[in-house]
Amino acid sequence: MTTTLLRRSTRILVVNPNSSVAMTHGVEEAISSMDLADSTEIYTYTAPADSPASINDGDDVIASAEVVFKNLTSSGVLQQYDAVLVACFSVHPLVERLAELQGSRGKLAVTGIFEASVLASLSLLTTPPLNTVPARKWGIVTTGKFWEAHLTQGVNTFLGCDPRSANDKFAGVESTGLDAGDFHGGVDPAVIREKLKEATKRLLGHGAVECVVMGCAGMAGLDSIIRSAAIEKYGPEQGNQVLIVDGVRAGVGLLEQMVRNKRMFQKSS
Structure with missing residues (x-):
């Protein structure tokens, strides 16, 4: 007997690129009030301690991007997700760098809360x-x-x-x-x-x-x-x-739709 997968969950990683756990909790509260599809799974990530605790200028943006990109790619954790939201309201380099990555679930859908x-x-x-x-x-x-x-x-x-x-x-x-x-x-x-x-x-x-x-x-x-x-x-x-x-809520909603669209419109294997 063979079975065919018709639908699968959408797994979104929300990345807080600063090292403030309190900031991540605030992001989680914003997401918890959203009316999302049952098949959408949201996970949060807080940057390691060597990332700035608060991103207040261009130097902090660059520093946080370097720390988080290294941590995420070396750990292999991105292989588990369909999409990533960069939760820093800035023109953050992580958005472009992560969008170039290919995971085990296909190419990541990526956006930032600014975009x-x-x-x-x-x-x-x-x-x-x-x-x-x-x-x-x-x-x-x-x-x-x-x-x-x-x-x-x-x-x-x-x-x-x-x-x-x-x-x-x-x-x-x-x-x-x-x-x-x-x-x-x-x-x-x-x-x-x-x-x-x-x-x-x-x-x-x-x-x-x-x-x-x-x-x-x-x-x-x-x-x-x-x-x-x-x-x-x-x-x-x-x-x-x-x-x-x-x-944050705008980003999660956008990524949810981006993943659906990629699955609808990508070339069939």
Whole structure:
């Protein structure tokens, strides 16, 4: 008797490239609230201790990429997965490097929470009829000042936009002045709330912002603060309609569909 496999599970590894276990727990909480297919299995990974505890600038991005790539490839753990989500809101080198790998379950589907958030935001924007009103916008609220230029350049590069030209749909990046680690016990919650609301209101002041991206994995679960800022800025009716994108959830959802599409459209053996 022979049997034929018709369906199989989708195994996604969510990689926290910093060494903060608390950050990974925050990511896990964001994922636990998702309505996923029963066949989708999610696993999390925290970088080894020699990776930065908080990724706050370009040097931290590069250092974390080197540590994690070496650890993941030398351990052989990637052979167990169909897809990998890099849970650092940056233009992270791991995304490109991991996407080149071939595992035992086929070529990995890979994205980062930055890339997934951009795609999710663009898909959610309303298109005004016949351009009778200004274009609806999306933007990013992030941590430190470094990320304003880094993420703005990243958006232009990812979308193939000329940085010298205005992007009518991108409201830009506003920072809180905090580090990623501050969102997990490093700073008084009242201070976090105040700074996050201030940055959100500045972003919302850049036009008809319809979608706000939480530009740090450490912000998972803080969407209520952004919502309150939107209500204060726009009023209850419009403020409650603002869409708040969590990059971790956007990334998991995107990868789930990417794996399905690869299986549907890849060349049959």
